[in-house]
Amino acid sequence: MRTKTMNKTLIAAATTCLLTLSTSVLADVSATVNLASDYTFNGVSQTDNGPALQASLDYAADSGFYAGTWASNVDFGSGDDTNIEWDAYVGQYFQLNEKFGLDAGIAYYTYHGDDASSTYKYPEVYTKFGYSSSMGDSEVNFWYSWDYFGADVGHYIAMVAHTFEVAPGHNIKVTFDRSTSADENKYAWDGKDAYNHYRVEYMTSWKGLDFDLALEDTDMGWDTADTRVVLSVSHTYSF
Numbered sequence: 504m505r506t507k508t509m510n511k512t513l514i515a516a517a518t519t520c521l522l523t524l525s526t527s528v529l530a531d532v533s534a535t536v537n538l539a540s541d542y543t544f545n546g547v548s549q550t551d552n553g554p555a556l557q558a559s560l561d562y563a564a565d566s567g568f569y570a571g572t573w574a575s576n577v578d579f580g581s582g583d584d585t586n587i588e589w590d591a592y593v594g595q596y597f598q599l600n601e602k603f604g605l606d607a608g609i610a611y612y613t614y615h616g617d618d619a620s621s622t623y624k625y626p627e628v629y630t631k632f633g634y635s636s637s638m639g640d641s642e643v644n645f646w647y648s649w650d651y652f653g654a655d656v657g658h659y660i661a662m663v664a665h666t667f668e669v670a671p672g673h674n675i676k677v678t679f680d681r682s683t684s685a686d687e688n689k690y691a692w693d694g695k696d697a698y699n700h701y702r703v704e705y706m707t708s709w710k711g712l713d714f715d716l717a718l719e720d721t722d723m724g725w726d727t728a729d730t731r732v733v734l735s736v737s738h739t740y741s742f
Contacts, residue, residue: 535559537737542575545660545682546700546721547728549588551578567596569608577614585623586616594629604633622653639667644680657685666706678702693723713737 535558541548542555549555561571570593577588594608607630614620627648634641644662651658662680669675680700687696704717713736720730 532560532562532742533739534561534742535737535739537735539733539735541731541733542577543719543731543733545680546702546719547723547725548731549575549577549579551580552727552731553578567598569594569596583619584617585614585620587614589613589615602635604635606631606633625650625653627651639665641665651684651690654690656689658690659683659685672707674706676702676704676706678704693725695723698723698728711738713739 537555537557537559539555539557541552542550542557555575555577557573557575559571559573561569563569570591572589572591574587574589576586579585590610590612592608592610594606597605597607599605607628609626609628611626612624614623625648627646629644629646631642631644642662642664644660644664646660648658650656660680660682662678664676664678666674666676678701681697682692682700683697684690684692692698699722700719701721702717702719704715704719706713706715708714715733715735715737717733717735718730719733721728723729
């Protein structure tokens with residue numbers, strides 16, 4: 504069984520950026536294809552330090568309601584043939600005023616490719632708070648699962664992040680998050696009930712492609728969670 508930390512963006516990684524969007528932007532159907540040098544989830548590689556091809560399909564209404572699905576190849580190392588992660592999510596975005604936004608929803612993670620893959624599935628609820636100012640966009644985000652990775656254990660993630668523009672079309676995002684297991688006897692990282700993840704990323708777009716170059720690290724000693732640079736290139740299609 505793998506030891507996993509997810510950004511997660513799924514909702515995150517996979518469904519990022521809803522936090523700072525206004526409801527006027529949320530509309531219709533879109534699909535995104537992403538090629539990444541590594542699929543990291545809260546700083547831990549989900550592809551055994553290898554590349555990932557990812558895709559999502561999303562629906563978002565003017566009311567702020569959204570739903571979607573996201574998939575990626577995964578590699579949990581020798582002895583586990585799990586090769587696909589396929590997730591679904593549904594949520595509601597609220598633009599509280601011109602500065603504050605709230606995003607809340609639930610995601611469900613599934614895995615495929617090995618006889619044991621079906622035991623890894625689990626739900627996760629999340630709440631994300633956003634604040635926009637002349638200094639940039641700030642976030643305070645929380646995720647919780649009561650059956651993390653199918654291990655019948657509670658799992659929490661708390662994240663703070665800030666994104667600021669360094670030049671028109673060029674942004675820097677700084678993130679700190681902490682993953683915590685409610686019972687380290689059922690689920691632990693590097694023998695501990697919690698660990699920290701740090702990430703700094705540069706984001707820009709060019710000719711319809713979105714580029715993300717990130718430097719990240721954790722306070723664990725694993726070779727799948729050490730200091731690394733991750734590059735991703737994506738394109739979003741609107742229908």
